[in-house]
Amino acid sequence: IEGRPDPGPGNHPNASHLTINGNYFQTMHIPLLSGRTFDQRDTKESALVAMVNEAFVRTFFPGESAIGKHILLDHGAKKEKPLPIEIVGVVGSTRHESLAIAPIPEFYIPFAQDPDRRMDLVLRTSVAGLSGLQNAVRNVIHEIDPDIYVPKLQPVEHLITGTLSQPRFNMIVLGCFAGVAMILAAIGIYGVIAYSVAQRTKEIGIRMALGAQRTDMLQMVLRQSFSVVAIGLAIGLFAALALTRLMASLLYGVSAHDFSIYALVLFVLSFAALVASYLPARRAMNIDPMVALRYE
Structure with a gap:
């Protein structure tokens, strides 16, 4: 300079x-x-x-x-x-x-x-299709110099697609693994919470025999189950925020911290926890307290 x-x-x-x-x-x-x-x-x-x-x-x-x-x-x-x-x-x-x-x-x-x-040579045109444009460009250039070789025209979209092919493939693979992981996480949460609530059937029977209302018992089970799930979701959310910067190089035009994705994952896992807590608890609420006391 x-x-x-x-x-x-x-x-x-x-x-x-x-x-x-x-x-x-x-x-x-x-x-x-x-x-x-x-x-x-x-x-x-x-x-x-x-x-x-x-x-x-x-x-x-x-x-x-x-x-x-x-x-x-x-x-x-x-x-x-x-x-x-x-x-x-x-x-x-x-x-x-x-x-x-x-x-x-x-x-x-x-x-x-x-x-x-x-x-x-860069062209911008409103003509649809490249076949007619290819011949027109070749004729114009050959009028200037017949010895100039004119290669096949290539849309800019094809060039962009070429640069994005590998990152797009990587994101598809990661997306598939992420989807499978989310499904497995939802199934795991459902299984653990459903088993935990089923194990408390005898406790629920005792509380109901002592006068506890069904709605109160249902709220208690949901509240206790969601307290554990909330802790796990919070830990997972902070870990995801910290680790997403590792995949930032695979993204273009979007942020690595897409909060709509976080919201979707939180909703799916929370819904799995809700179903896993509600169904066993509802079954326990509907059986006779004396039967629940003898539940093994």
Whole structure:
């Protein structure tokens, strides 16, 4: 960066370099945050210019404007003396490598000042289907140069799907295991609580023989059962909140702490505990106290 001390070989700031045409940002709907985009003024003979993304500004110009600043492009093994490149615009950050990777510092150079033999053509169209568009694009390019090879067009959705295929598969597998674990947990809670309440049938008979009301006994059983379940749910909830950060890298566009999922799990397990407590307790309430006293 011009005007700053040279950090020495191997310590220069790193940023991704893209050569583009001036209409690239409009086509990709990348917003212009400040400054200007490339236009007819930016030719091979004019002063070198560049545009940077928001991540570039946050990394190398925190708290200040990057417009008008100059960067020096290191040519690596080439012995060319780097020329100052003026930053004329700032655009929004994008994810070129993967949706799972945070935006990195990037700067853009106009094609007129840095022509490249290999370029990617980006199209935005309202035409449905790619067959007709493929032929139209190939004809237009062949009119310019018949020797240019035009590969098969690929929708951006396919590229995004490709980057998400492995994380999506991992999430499906984890989701299946999580669903099975929740079902097993619900069955386990039901079995333990139902057995515990059934073991108290004799106690319930004694209390009812001494004058306890059925509704009071039912409330007591539910309250005591849910006190144990509530402790377990609280421990599980805090453990889940602490461990979900381990799977945050598999998520995109959603938070690792999705409270709707927590609410669903709490509801399912609480409902299992309610059914497990209510059914055996109701059976115990409906039998004769003398029979309950002889229950083994």
